Amino acid sequence: MARFIDAPPAAAAASSRIGVLLVNLGTPDAPTAAAVKPYLRQFLSDRRVVEIPALLWQPILRGIVLMVRPAKSARKYAAIWGKEGSPLRVWTEKQAKLVKGFLGERHGNQVLVAYAMRYGQPSIPAAMARLREQGCDRLLLVPLYPQYSASSTATACDTVFAELSRYRDQPAVRTIRDFHDHPGYIDALANRIRQHWMVEGRGEHLVMSFHGVPRFTVDKGDPYQRQCQETARLLAAALGLTEDRYTLAFQSRFGRTEWLKPYTSETLAKLGKQGVKAVDVVCPGFVADCLETLEEIALEGKQTFLQAGGGTLRYIPALNDDNRWVHALTSIVEQALQGWLTPSERPAAPDTRVVPPQP
Numbered sequence: 001m002a003r004f005i006d007a008p009p010a011a012a013a014a015s016s017r018i019g020v021l022l023v024n025l026g027t028p029d030a031p032t033a034a035a036v037k038p039y040l041r042q043f044l045s046d047r048r049v050v051e052i053p054a055l056l057w058q059p060i061l062r063g064i065v066l067m068v069r070p071a072k073s074a075r076k077y078a079a080i081w082g083k084e085g086s087p088l089r090v091w092t093e094k095q096a097k098l099v100k101g102f103l104g105e106r107h108g109n110q111v112l113v114a115y116a117m118r119y120g121q122p123s124i125p126a127a128m129a130r131l132r133e134q135g136c137d138r139l140l141l142v143p144l145y146p147q148y149s150a151s152s153t154a155t156a157c158d159t160v161f162a163e164l165s166r167y168r169d170q171p172a173v174r175t176i177r178d179f180h181d182h183p184g185y186i187d188a189l190a191n192r193i194r195q196h197w198m199v200e201g202r203g204e205h206l207v208m209s210f211h212g213v214p215r216f217t218v219d220k221g222d223p224y225q226r227q228c229q230e231t232a233r234l235l236a237a238a239l240g241l242t243e244d245r246y247t248l249a250f251q252s253r254f255g256r257t258e259w260l261k262p263y264t265s266e267t268l269a270k271l272g273k274q275g276v277k278a279v280d281v282v283c284p285g286f287v288a289d290c291l292e293t294l295e296e297i298a299l300e301g302k303q304t305f306l307q308a309g310g311g312t313l314r315y316i317p318a319l320n321d322d323n324r325w326v327h328a329l330t331s332i333v334e335q336a337l338q339g340w341l342t343p344s345e346r347p348a349a350p351d352t353r354v355v356p357p358q359p
């Protein structure tokens with residue numbers, strides 16, 4: 001039996017294209033315990049996500065966590081599930097279509113765009129196979145996480161490299177490590193917040209809530225916290241916010257170890273107790289709305305704030321299909337393609353969408 005995946009058919013092999021693969025975290029196929037269970041099994045078996053030795057962790061995962069959590073999580077997914085499915089998948093698919101459109105204007109079908117999920121469907125190996133069949137001999141991997149973390153970005157890269165280890169004829173590969181301080185990303189976020197303030201009104205305080213990670217991973221050198229702090233600083237500067245008008249916090253704690261602090265839930269409770277009438281919450285680490293934003297913040301976080309004595313919590317939607325964001329993402333891709341295009345592939349005009357002016 002052949003050990004390696006053979007080269008694509010001659011027709012595909014004759015063409016020379018670039019494949020851009022957008023990767024997000026992943027989501028279950030349906031908001032049911034039966035669908036959530038295999039998704040969580042795959043997710044929580046990832047050694048980049050739970051760094052407990054498998055011999056210890058797997059019995060706990062299979063014997064306790066997967067007995068209890070799927071039903072609980074499925075109820076949460078049911079509360080945010082849309083007509084077209086999971087918001088994370090729907091927004092990621094839309095982002096891929098829009099970037100494809102923008103790139104197509106300059107590169108025709110020389111540059112192809114696909115999306116995949118680290119856990120669940122569409123899988124990374126399947127998306128890579130499709131790009132390969134379409135003649136991509138160069139692959140740009142774009143993990144859709146603005147801030148680098150081993151538990152998000154690195155595991156997406158690992159999966160791509162593991163799949164490539166099975167290829168006989170490998171493409172050239174580039175990866176985007178992070179874009180936490182990219183001017184286009186910061187500008188899109190700031191604009192999103194200003195628009196929200198204009199339409200919905202402006203709260204007294206802005207909470208910038210990022211997904212948490214265990215404290216020890218940062219102590220061991222993960223740059224995640226530093227990058228979140230830098231995003232928050234740049235965003236506050238773009239909005240002209242003084243330090244007393246915003247708080248950086250971390251959400252989604254899992255398990256008993258200490259995660260990055262302050263926790264978002266405790267921050268919201270504290271603001272509620274202080275009698276803050278209106279708080280706005282933005283989640284800059286999520287470029288697509290998902291369970292963590294729509295359920296944990298917009299529903300649960302709101303309850304926490306109100307029960308503590310707060311007035312109104314307004315969740316500011318993620319960047320999703322925001323026009324400035326899609327332009328920024330396209331320019332992040334274009335910048336990564338620099339020097340990779342052959343002279344005949346280079347568009348005549350330079351990319352003018354790049355880097356909107358900072359206020």
Ligand SMILES: C=CC1=C(C)c2cc3[nH]c(cc4nc(cc5[nH]c(cc1n2)c(C)c5CCC(=O)O)C(CCC(=O)O)=C4C)c(C)c3C=C
Nearest residue numbers: 025026027028049073088149151152211213254290291292
């Ligand atoms: C177990 C530890 C977890 C780590 C570490 C972790 C890091 C991490 N996650 C995201 C982005 C997302 N996480 C999402 C859901 C989610 N996250 C965890 C656990 C860890 N995440 C779990 C168990 C779940 C599943 C839901 C649940 O049962 O609570 C999502 C949303 C997925 C969806 O379907 O909408 C995203 C997105 C990042 C960026 C990150 C590290 C920085």
Ligand SMILES: [Fe+2]
Nearest residue numbers: 025211252292
């Ligand atoms: Fe997570």
Ligand SMILES: [Fe+2]
Nearest residue numbers: 252291292296
């Ligand atoms: Fe959560």
